[in-house]
Amino acid sequence: MVFAMKIKVTAKSYPQEVLKSKTPVLVEFYAAWCRKCAMMESILDELADEYDGRVKVCQINIDDNKALAAEIGIGVVPTFVVFKWGKPVAAASGILSKNVLVDMIKT
Numbered sequence: 001m002v003f004a005m006k007i008k009v010t011a012k013s014y015p016q017e018v019l020k021s022k023t024p025v026l027v028e029f030y031a032a033w034c035r036k037c038a039m040m041e042s043i044l045d046e047l048a049d050e051y052d053g054r055v056k057v058c059q060i061n062i063d064d065n066k067a068l069a070a071e072i073g074i075g076v077v078p079t080f081v082v083f084k085w086g087k088p089v090a091a092a093s094g095i096l097s098k099n100v101l102v103d104m105i106k107t
Helices: 014-019 035-050 066-072 098-105
Strands: 006-011 025-030 055-061 079-084 087-093
Touching: 006 014, 014 025, 025 035, 025 098, 035 055, 035 079, 035 098, 055 079, 087 098
Parallel strands: 006 055, 025 055
Antiparallel strands: 025 079, 079 087
16 A cells, blocks of 8 residues: 655745645644654655545755745744635645644635
């Protein structure tokens, strides 16, 4: 069985992967040192697999992409933002349940 993978996004790939995506995109803004971010990994893996082809699940490391994180206004990690047609439609920060993330995707 092949599992869908989360997409690691950089400032360079952000326009193509997120803003120009024809499918909704769930983006986690995270940091490697963030324990709460690590706790969300398995839920993101599940969502990437369950919504494969219907929703992109992406991660952006705020330490490697400081200007992008600042531009979007990310001040806390993890922060989750759902984009549809290049526009943010839902956002929340902290440890979230899978159901909360699914509800955000369905917004």
